[in-house]
Amino acid sequence: MDFLNGITLIANYIIIPGLTYGSQLALGALGITIIYSVLRFSNFAHGEFMSFGAMSAILLSWLFISSGITLHPLPTAIIVLPIAIVLTISYCIIIDKFIFKFYRKQNSKSVINLIVSIGVMFFTGGLIRFIIGPGDRNFFDGERFILNARTFKNITGLNEGLTLKTTQGITIVLSILIVILLFWFLNKTKTGKSMRAYSDNKELALLSGINPEKVVLITWIITGTLACIAGTLYGLDKSYKPFTYLHLVLPIFSAAIVGGVGNPVGAIIGGFVIAFSELIITFAYKKIFFYFLPETFLPDGLLQILSTDYKIAVSFMMLVLVLLIKPTGIYKGKVIE
Amino acid sequence: MYLLSGEKITCGYGAIDIVSNCNIGVSKGKISSVVGPNGAGKSTAMKALFGLLPIKHGKVILDGEDITNLPPQQRVLKGMGFVPQTNNIFPSLTVQENLEMGAFIDQNNINTMLEYVYDLFPVLKDKKSQDAGELSGGQRQQVAVGRALMTKPKVLMLDEPSAGVSPIIMESLFTKIKEIANQGTSILMVEQNAKQALKISDLGFVLSQGKNLFTDNGNSLLANKEVRKAFLGG
Numbered sequence: 001m002d003f004l005n006g007i008t009l010i011a012n013y014i015i016i017p018g019l020t021y022g023s024q025l026a027l028g029a030l031g032i033t034i035i036y037s038v039l040r041f042s043n044f045a046h047g048e049f050m051s052f053g054a055m056s057a058i059l060l061s062w063l064f065i066s067s068g069i070t071l072h073p074l075p076t077a078i079i080v081l082p083i084a085i086v087l088t089i090s091y092c093i094i095i096d097k098f099i100f101k102f103y104r105k106q107n108s109k110s111v112i113n114l115i116v117s118i119g120v121m122f123f124t125g126g127l128i129r130f131i132i133g134p135g136d137r138n139f140f141d142g143e144r145f146i147l148n149a150r151t152f153k154n155i156t157g158l159n160e161g162l163t164l165k166t167t168q169g170i171t172i173v174l175s176i177l178i179v180i181l182l183f184w185f186l187n188k189t190k191t192g193k194s195m196r197a198y199s200d201n202k203e204l205a206l207l208s209g210i211n212p213e214k215v216v217l218i219t220w221i222i223t224g225t226l227a228c229i230a231g232t233l234y235g236l237d238k239s240y241k242p243f244t245y246l247h248l249v250l251p252i253f254s255a256a257i258v259g260g261v262g263n264p265v266g267a268i269i270g271g272f273v274i275a276f277s278e279l280i281i282t283f284a285y286k287k288i289f290f291y292f293l294p295e296t297f298l299p300d301g302l303l304q305i306l307s308t309d310y311k312i313a314v315s316f317m318m319l320v321l322v323l324l325i326k327p328t329g330i331y332k333g334k335v336i337e
Numbered sequence: 338m339y340l341l342s343g344e345k346i347t348c349g350y351g352a353i354d355i356v357s358n359c360n361i362g363v364s365k366g367k368i369s370s371v372v373g374p375n376g377a378g379k380s381t382a383m384k385a386l387f388g389l390l391p392i393k394h395g396k397v398i399l400d401g402e403d404i405t406n407l408p409p410q411q412r413v414l415k416g417m418g419f420v421p422q423t424n425n426i427f428p429s430l431t432v433q434e435n436l437e438m439g440a441f442i443d444q445n446n447i448n449t450m451l452e453y454v455y456d457l458f459p460v461l462k463d464k465k466s467q468d469a470g471e472l473s474g475g476q477r478q479q480v481a482v483g484r485a486l487m488t489k490p491k492v493l494m495l496d497e498p499s500a501g502v503s504p505i506i507m508e509s510l511f512t513k514i515k516e517i518a519n520q521g522t523s524i525l526m527v528e529q530n531a532k533q534a535l536k537i538s539d540l541g542f543v544l545s546q547g548k549n550l551f552t553d554n555g556n557s558l559l560a561n562k563e564v565r566k567a568f569l570g571g
Contacts, residue, residue, distance in 0.1 A: 193434050196430055201426070201427050203421070205438070206410070208442070
């Protein structure tokens with residue numbers, strides 16, 4: 001019984017949140033990796049693109065709720081997601097047309113583009129706070145839990161509860177769908193293959209008659225879609241606050257680099273590696289040892305390696321470790337210049 | 338009468354002319370080789386013929402049509418194929434995907450051409466789901482040639498096809514090139530290994546410092562004392 005209680009505790013506090021947070025990071029890291037492999041720069045504005053997507057979903061949710069359209073028990077954000085995606089894509093394309101294109105035409109170095117993307121990041125952040133304000137927004141409506149702690153305890157008779165929030169369920173299911181769709185697109189369609197070809201060898205792609213402008217457009221469409229979904233899911237799960245997306249850039253970049261930049265599979269693995277290491281290092285293990293150790297062996301402290309305030313530091317440490325030991329990441333990726 | 342020819346072309350990078358007043362050409366179903374010492378402008382002339390480099394003077398004629406100002410993609414549609422010397426495959430795409438990319442702008446004959454390429458290079462058929470970057474040098478070269486063949490070109494241009502492959506592989510690659518030519522595709526290639534290249538060539542162009550030095554059929558050039566002494570090592 002103690003053993004099961006311990007396992008439940010781990011599932012509840014590490015596995016389910018890790019899978020959820022990992023999926024959100026993976027979707028974000030995919031966006032970074034795709035921009036990096038096609039356009040050859042690190043896009044620091046990606047966190048703000050996610051924020052833009054979440055903001056669009058919130059504004060549209062309010063509009064839909066006020067006109068009485070909801071999707072109970074699912075959150076309204078799910079219905080408005082397609083429209084929010086279109087808005088985010090349009091924003092990405094406009095930014096590309098007016099800003100990134102200028103530097104692409106000049107064949108600017110990757111570091112110049114990186115700095116430009118930081119500018120875009122600040123601009124977008126400002127625009128978002130101008131539109132929706134800097135405050136916390138909770139836009140989750142509908143049924144809160146798929147499985148709540150009390151029901152679980154009643155069914156199993158365990159001391160520890162296992163909860164599965166609706167947002168966690170949605171995040172995991174939607175992420176799996178998106179990833180399958182993305183891989184199908186990249187590996188099976190002519191356009192997807194041409195995108196990979198362009199990322200592999202730009203000159204040869206041009207010789208083969210692949211239209212670079214079209215590849216760039218598709219790249220932004222995919223990036224915008226991923227950013228909007230990742231941002232909305234993160235916001236639904238944790239409540240939306242513009243500044244948190246500024247901080248999200250670090251774990252997302254860590255995920256992309258840890259997994260191997262330019263490699264979509266790596267981005268997904270990296271997302272989960274970062275998510276789980278953040279949770280594992282900042283979790284207080286006292287309660288778990290309570291079930292696994294005899295009482296006399298129990299220490300007094302919380303058995304927490306780092307306080308949760310240092311979450312961000314964990315992803316930073318992972319990033320530094322990977323860059324020191326294996327700069328190409330888990331899956332052989334490119335080394336960021 | 339040449340199928341593809343560069344007539345009195347002058348080109349180069351910036352103000353410097355690498356190739357000046359050069360004539361290069363290939364007839365239908367024949368093989369022409371451009372040979373010469375390092376820095377003779379062989380590869381530059383090749384790039385100019387394919388439109389990868391602007392031409393300052395002279396004309397490029399394909400099948401009687403002036404294509405001097407056509408961009409490379411358009412030339413592919415007109416029936417030209419080009420295999421660059423380096424970076425001539427998509428390493429993270431599978432062999433089959435590499436070939437499909439070759440047919441990106443002209444999907445009409447994709448299935449017949451896939452079969453044709455697999456017949457020509459049977460080893461590629463066995464490895465068609467493998468990433469091209471994992472193949473050996475010789476196999477990569479086959480992928481590169483296969484990719485360029487996918488649009489069913491009238492003229493196939495090869496920039497140093499034997500660069501970086503072992504002599505045995507080179508031998509078989511040249512046999513394949515001969516085979517491609519016998520089936521009606523003209524071949525225009527630049528080669529470092531002048532002896533082997535001239536052996537299979539119907540026409541050879543010896544360039545030096547960007548100018549035509551000798552133009553003759555392959556065997557005559559091989560027999561030519563001056564050419565032997567200067568470029569073929571005696």
